[in-house]
Amino acid sequence: MNKINLYLLNEFTKHDRKIHGFKNLSFGRPIPLKSVFYFLGALGAMIVIRFIPIIGYPLKHIVPVMYLMIPGIITYSLSELETEKRNPLAYARSVLLYNIRRLRGISYYRGKTLNRRKGYKFYSTIQGGYLTFKEQNEEENK
Structure with missing residues (x-):
């Protein structure tokens, strides 16, 4: 039995998944799914750190809007980073x-x-x- 060499292009089948809207709401531009996960991960980490006794003390005193702005800034910097x-x-x-x-x-x-x-x-x-x-x-x- 002869061995057949298969050649594969690595990036040919890889697609960047994007979200174009949620239910009937259109975002205006597609949002990469990675960015959504970065945002949810950063938000979850902030909420978990908030309930740790000594480390979470500064997070208890920030304005609630910052709970959305800080993960947004982290998401923007991670999604724009060339890695x-x-x-x-x-x-x-x-x-x-x-x-x-x-x-x-x-x-x-x-x-x-x-x-x-x-x-x-x-x-x-x-x-x-x-x-x-x-x-x-x-x-x-x-």
Whole structure:
């Protein structure tokens, strides 16, 4: 039996689901379903946090209109964010891990860690403003 290779376009069958209206009410423009879930998730999180004793104290004193405005702002910022066709949580995770690796001074190449060189010296702009690097021998490191 011969094996048949099937070729598939990844984005060909993927559609962004949108809501055009609710019952007899038309919204005027289609609203992505992801945005509705972002809004409901943010609103639900605010309501849950409101009833936690110490953390929810500031939320008990805000104007009730803010319970709609804050999730609306969060929804707008998440729906307009370009995340390279990933969900915003996966994108935020990758950005956070990238910044942690950058602060530690560790670079990765094909899954292996590479240590960055530390022997840089920067001369002032008065002296010409150039960057030099001095190779460190194995004997000097010991």
